[in-house]
Amino acid sequence: MILTVTPNPSLDRTYEVPSLDRGAVLRATGDRVDPGGKGVNVSRAVAAAGVLTTAVLPLGGASGALIAELLGAQGVDVTAVTVAGQTRSNISLVEPDGTLTKINAPGPELTPEESALLLETVRTEAGEPAWIAACGSLPRGLPPEWYADLVARAREAGAKVALDTSGPALSAALQARPDLIKPNTTELAQAVGRPLATLGEVARAAQELRSRGAGAVLASLGADGQLLVSAEGTFHGTAPVAAVRSDVGAGDASLAGFLIAGGTGPGALASALAHGAAAVQLPGSAMPVPADLRPEAVRVTENPPPDHRLSAPATP
Template sequence: MIVTLTPNPSVDRTIAFDRIRRGAVQRATSSRIDPGGKGINVSRALQANRTPTLAVLPAGGPEGHLLTELLESAHVPYRAVEIAGAARMNIAAVEPDGTTTKLNEPGPQMSAAEVSALFDAAITAADGADWLVACGSLPPGVPESFYAELVLRCAAADLKVAIDTSGSPFPLAAVAHPQLIKPNHEELAELVGRPLPRIGDVVDAARGLVADSIETVVVSLGADGALGVDASGLVWAGATVDDPLSTVGAGDCLLAGFLHARVLGGDLEAAVREGVRWGAAAVRLPGSQVPAPADIAAVEVTSTNSPELDRVIS
């Protein structure tokens, strides 16, 4: 069982346009609505591929009601903590080449009591689980130390934690030593405090974090694939996507695929390859739609333990 925690979930509306022209009337070619937030996307991808999961989230207001309805429609098991504020609504504008412009609301103000209830719900739900995956931004009212405190609490309870976030909560969580972190290229550079223009720079940064007691670092690099680093070594994997539709949620699907493989006993290389396969399959789908087994099976992945360290990341 993989439990996900999404402190700042959303209702995601993805609208497709032939072209985005700033300041002009935009006429959409299509639109779709999905339950959103990084942890929820992880649970949706896992559920679509028959990996047991449970999504923990706060939900309030009419948007929160719609969010839980969308989860039920997607057959995603969830545990919602009721809050007074309304869940946020996010918009992604997608162009034909896959270019995505995202407009994200900040999320509802949460009280100290609501934050405590969400924290306790996640810990309780994760009892006996293979992983607790805590993802995404923190809404107003949630302290920046939330993820760090979660990691420490889980360590005391012998629970494995994966963290996928950004901004100021990320370094605080990393210092608490979760078993897994999954930054993208920009987030890793921000975490280590220096530019990482080449593959070799990313490898060095990830190895430094592993040496500092984070068991596994998985870095999503967009069109340049993904890197996984742990004490056993490193793996790069990539896939060519000639027909991208949307990058929304692709990194979340990569994390879902990685953990899916890990739960089944896969080693680092098998897990990175599976993660890239899931992420690439997601890019071929509209909006934040998650890939099914047939979508994933259609993706060809290459991998190596000796990537081109001098390769510049696009």
């Protein structure tokens, strides 16, 4: 069983538009409403694979109630922490070539009491799952050290923790030694304070974060695939994508695939790549089901060439 924690969930409304023209009336060619937030998406992808999952969420207002209803319909068990503020709604506009314009609302400000209750809820739920995936930005009211506290409590309960966040929250959480972190290249460059232009530079940055407390680093490289740096070695993988329809939640689907496959080694990396490639070919933030996956098309190699240049170098 995989438990997810999303401190700032959302109700995601996605519209497919022929083009994005500023100041014009846009007529959508397709639309959908999904429960959103990085950890929520991980739970949705885990449930789509037929694996048990529980989503711990602070929820408030009508949008919070709808998120719980939608997740329940998708096979996700929800443990809600009721908050006074209204859960946010986000809007995504997707063009035919996959270009995404996203408007994210700030979300409610959690009180100290709500923050403490959310942490205590995670601690009480942490005994059963093999993995806890703590994902996304922190809402107003939660300090950067909040994830570090969560990681420490979860590890005390015997659970492994995968962390997908960035900035000060990531830096603070490294001291609590999460078992896995999942940055993209920009977040990784920000964490080490230098640009990253090759696979070798990404691998060295990942090793630096491991020396600061991360057990393993699963780095998303966009069109260049993913790089896994762990005690088992350095592995790089790619998966072909016929056409990008929407990349909303694709990284979350990748993390779900990695954890479903055990959360360690090249086999888990291959699963992450298959899930991510399938997700970008689906509308909105739809999560892939097993029939969408093409594991035979995934390629994983150990010790990739360090001088291989990234198609999109990252800067801090």
